[in-house]
Amino acid sequence: MNKPKMATEKSASRVLMLLSQLERLIEEPRVSDNEAIRQITGKILHLIQTQEKTRKEVVSKGSGGMEIILSSLENTQDLQTTLNILSILNELLTVGGGRRTGVFVSKGGTAILLQLLVSSSKDPPANEELMLQIHSLLVKVGPKDRKFGVKARLNGALNVTLNLVKHNLQNHKLLLPCLQVLRVYSSNLVNAVSLGKSGALESMFEIIGPFSKKSTTLLKVALDTLAALLKSGMNARRAVDRGYLPTLLAIYQDWHRNDTRHRHMVIRKSILGCIKNLTNIKLGRKAFIDANGMRILYNTSTECLSVRTLDPLVNTSSLIMRKCFPKNRLPLPTIKSVFHHPLPHIPAGGPVAQLYNQPPGVDDVVDESDENEATEGDTENDTEYDEDDTGHKSQNDDIETDINKLRPIQVNTRPFDELRVYEYFCREFTENFEDDDFERPTSVIPPLSINSELHRPIIIPTTTSPLGPQNRHPLREDVLPPKPDESPLDLDSISISKRPEGKSDPDLVCSLGRLVLDGGVNGGSVDGPQEEGGEQAVLEVPDTAALLPLHDPDLYLEMVKSTCSVPAYTEVAYPDYFGHVALNLREPILERVYGVQRTKIFQDIERLIHPSDIHDKVVYDLDNESCPVIENGESLKFNSKFESGNLRKAIQVRKFEYDLILNSDINSNHYHQWFYFEVGNMRPGVRYRFNIINCEKSNSQFNYGMQVLMYSVQDAINGNPHWVRTGSDICYYKNHFSRSSIAAGGQKGKSYFTLTFTVTFQHKDDVCYFAYHYPYTYSMLMMHLQKLSDLRTAQIYYRQDDLCKTLGGNGCPLLTITAMPESSSDDHISQFRSRPVVFLSARVHPGETNSSWVMKGSLEFLMSCSPQAQSLRESYIFKIIPMLNPDGVINGNHRCSLSGEDLNRQWQSPNAELHPTIYHAKGLLQYLRATGRTPLVFCDYHGHSRKKNVFMYGCSIKETVWQTSTCDLHEDLGYRTLPKLLSQMAPAFSLSSCSFVVERSKESTARVVVWREIGVQRSYTMESTLCGCDQGKYKGLQIGTSELEEMGGQFCLALLRLRRFTTPLELHNHNSHLLDMDNDLIDTRNIPNITSPTTYVLEEDEPAFLEEVDYSAESNDENDPDLEPDLQDNHAFPDPHSDSELSRQDSLN
């Protein structure tokens, strides 16, 4: 046991002894000592070569070994000693990981080496062995020294190495380490520029050549060096000028052809790396196109597709091709919405003023100045406009840190006299309930207001003749399953009886117009003379009455008549007419197929490669009403001229592929996400590819398993009236259509995104509808409310008022639901009046149709006859605005109202004329507060486009302040009770996704304003996923209307439980047991932990998926060539590329 240990100590002490001898000799240099120093360093070298323990000893802390070695190296003039020491260092740094190199660097070794390099090269020819040793060491040291690039430049070492490379092109032994060092130098941008001017590019091209199995290591280093050099725009320009791009392409093709067994994938990848950097500049992209680069990379990639290990080549090629793909302009005359709605006044500086104050003739589709510039910004910085999405962007910057902006404000902006008008909406508080009231339901529904504008003939045909005359008859024989008494289907000829012109029809609601189904529709149809006339047809409406108690097709049509749309729609979409029955089938979140995006991108690139395959036929165009409807049966027919529809243009790109463009929100030039349109004239069994090409968000749940929704009229008639999740090969990626800075918030060079999906239709001559999410129109709401009011019993107090008229002339329904008092006795009336108010709203964002389905669930629960519902009604008075933005919904907007603004950003100071629904909703809340009836709960239902599950945003000063500092103020924790209850009751609800942080960007949302200004402690936004759930009972499933409706019902049940924690008359004072409950809540959530994901969800909640092709960015212009300063000889210039990059350098060994 002792013996080896002693032996070790002995040898260790020997090396230390030798080192101290060396130290003495170096300190007192005498010529005669040269031999002694040589001997000592030789002995040390021997020990180090043979014993790991010795190596450890030399670099161990306190040994001083490294200092002595370095000082010897610095001071010796003797070549043999120098070589010995360099060998010692090479031995030392070869093993031991980066730590020993770290010691070397920290003791100033880099500079000593570089000085040695420069001084030894003063008198050429330099000693080859010495150069070899120095460069071998530098290769090891470079990547570990953050300042290596700067040190090399300051010491003048760059050209020494480059000259060695130039003069030793055939001497591979020396060439390799020199090249490796050059590669490290070049990763510093300033160095790259300097080396480029000294001819480094040309040298690299002397090494890089056609396929050869020899010297592949050398070749790889040369290529990587070249790639690093080409990151400089100046070098890239030089390379393009010298015609290197076609050379590189030729070399790549050569390797592609000859490397049949794929042994040299890394070299092929490195060649692509050079091309990739070259094409960062505009000149490079042009040279690439001129050199037929698209076709070359396309063809080589196609040949690589079958070999999975070659994916990196395909992916890099794809990246280059996307970058070089010429930017297209959207084929539109303007990106402003096709429809314009005049506003009562246009606030200066507002979005509408900006939109319409552009001088005439300005092209807003692309930026004039940067056509083909394509200096793509970093998509990571995409700004989002979503309430639900801003969490991603500014992160902690967005958290409100000013505590004064978090405290309640007590000022009423409107005097109470003015608020008195809202007394009308709170009649239940003063009503005296005569005995009569208990004998029949309170019938206080005002007659539907009928707008005089609507007294025009209303014809409600659908589709642009989806079943052309020639197709009409074969329909039944060919497609429909033979049913003995099948009614003929005639989808293009539905009209309803007209309302007598100029006459109001007081009985409109009760006496529904009969559905007249004759083919002879007269003028007024926007579709021109399509009808044959006289053909009698009876449309069989699916009998859904039992399944859809709130649906009635006739009533729906009646509601449509009273709905005012900006385009004056005269058609009705079949799904809205027939109704949607929730599918009794699990619809799993789709697993992403590997390579989908790549395939789609390659198909896009083929447009350029095989232009003759491209039809480019416009088949639907709102901008051009005379757009010819082609009746040759070769094209699909599109339509979206119905409520909530918003397709602007459809272009047949290839035989079975269509580019679709969505209309902007009215009085706006963007917000494209929601879609709803109709397709006809399809061939069954064919795979149709659809591309929505003007999406704006940088990512989408369509990349994470969400499918689009489709409704087949044939299926509906055959007894399956369902919206169904459908589509394969779904993916969402950045495309080659440029977005003008006008539509991108001033940012130039951004692109649109494509949502692509592929569908195979089942039936011939079907009419199918596609939607972003389950549609829920305003007319549908009005129909549901009508049917709900029919559900009243003597126990239910239900009242529907019109809160106000919208800009578009539609009513904004306000519901009051509670239980009738038990009797008109004082006690019962007093109990009735003391019930706390719960205030609910939904659908301020028209594209978030899921919020309407949740609201429908809540309303149905509230009107049901279950004991719990009755108990709930007895507990609260509900004030509900089920649709805060009727105009947006009707006109197919995604985000805004007719004022072109996001209504959920107007709550701080809503304008009575421009934002009437918000102005009056807030007024009503202010009235309630002024009369001592501040709601117990306020909740605004929303939909979330990026996250799964259902969750809530609430408001807490403490949790907000905790994000940035500590805070010991006392805060009532009541805001957590409802979400906690929901997480226990509602399967789709996820507490861990909830957040109670107040963000600056949300200061004018309903949630924050109602919390601060009205003083509602439990003020929430409830967000429902558009996609599906990743936890709970519905884990792995896409969400459907029944789950959404269930959520609305569970929300009501949670309110019922909440009653246990709140006493009606002490709304703001919790009693002790409640505090306990809340303490429990807060303990379990571990709130004070700032990093807790439960308190503030910042991250994109989706992991990166397998396919590494980036779905968003493709062109990363890291260095704008025009901004790159001339850095040569400017040694004082701070290093723009921190040498930390060096640490990422992959060693070749």
Ligand SMILES: [Zn+2]
């Ligand atoms: Zn929303």
